[in-house]
Amino acid sequence: MTLREMLQAVRDNPQAVTVPASWGQGRAGFGGLAAALVYEVMRAQVPEGRPLRSLAITFVGPLAVDEPVSLEAQVLREGKAVSQMLGKAVQNGQVVTLVQGSFGAPRSSAIVVAAEPAPAMPPLEACQALPYIPGVVPAFTQHLEMRWGLGGLPFSGNPSREMGGWVRQRGESTGEAMNEAHLLALVDAWPPALLPHLKSFAPASSLTWTIEFVQPLPLLDSHDWCQYRALIEHARDGYGHCAAALWTPAGELIALSRQTVTVFG
Numbered sequence: 001m002t003l004r005e006m007l008q009a010v011r012d013n014p015q016a017v018t019v020p021a022s023w024g025q026g027r028a029g030f031g032g033l034a035a036a037l038v039y040e041v042m043r044a045q046v047p048e049g050r051p052l053r054s055l056a057i058t059f060v061g062p063l064a065v066d067e068p069v070s071l072e073a074q075v076l077r078e079g080k081a082v083s084q085m086l087g088k089a090v091q092n093g094q095v096v097t098l099v100q101g102s103f104g105a106p107r108s109s110a111i112v113v114a115a116e117p118a119p120a121m122p123p124l125e126a127c128q129a130l131p132y133i134p135g136v137v138p139a140f141t142q143h144l145e146m147r148w149g150l151g152g153l154p155f156s157g158n159p160s161r162e163m164g165g166w167v168r169q170r171g172e173s174t175g176e177a178m179n180e181a182h183l184l185a186l187v188d189a190w191p192p193a194l195l196p197h198l199k200s201f202a203p204a205s206s207l208t209w210t211i212e213f214v215q216p217l218p219l220l221d222s223h224d225w226c227q228y229r230a231l232i233e234h235a236r237d238g239y240g241h242c243a244a245a246l247w248t249p250a251g252e253l254i255a256l257s258r259q260t261v262t263v264f265g
Helices: 001-011 031-043 180-188
Strands: 052-059 068-078 082-091 094-105 144-150 160-168 204-214 225-238 239-247 253-263
Touching: 001 031, 001 180, 031 052, 031 068, 031 082, 031 094, 031 180, 031 204, 160 180, 180 204, 180 225, 180 239, 180 253, 225 253
Parallel strands: none
Antiparallel strands: 052 094, 052 204, 068 082, 082 094, 144 160, 160 225, 204 253, 225 239, 239 253
């Protein structure tokens, strides 16, 4: 199933959605997809005109593939301009993904501060593609395409603090506008920026993830290439703290991301 089909499955029946093995990531389902599915059910309960401002995501446990998962949303508070939401993915009676979201309508303000420019990124054609090789790279990468332009590949022994390049959905464009659900998948497609520091395989996973969206979102096709960069701010004792951002092909800021990562190596 494509990302578009997965999101439609949530709209059709959020109480029984099955993530296929093609969206797997090691022993669990892809975290970016889990966040996107929970967001989709949250979005359905928010009034029009209140775009997503931020999400705080906790991966409580692994989301099993090929098993039904129930997606739930609750309105915590609805003010004049802001809706505070709580969403979760529940499987076998246990919460596996917990998401708190803030949705806010625009308001008049005297404050206007432009985003800092995107970092210098090698052109797409000069970046190394990560091929989809079954059994070697995570299964979900058959749906998402990445090209490395900064830092090193996972387990390459590259000590750079930064990692990034270009990312998009694989396949032909459907003419669908890119939205926050697509962006969640694109941002989380990248492995933890700590992994290039290792010289051999070791498991790692996101513990918590916060992401903020710059609204209004730029007009992009859901299969357009975007630029991504992650920066390691600190790592020690099996935990790392990384900040990241996503930009349009033209360098317009789309989203800001932070993760606490656990690594077993």
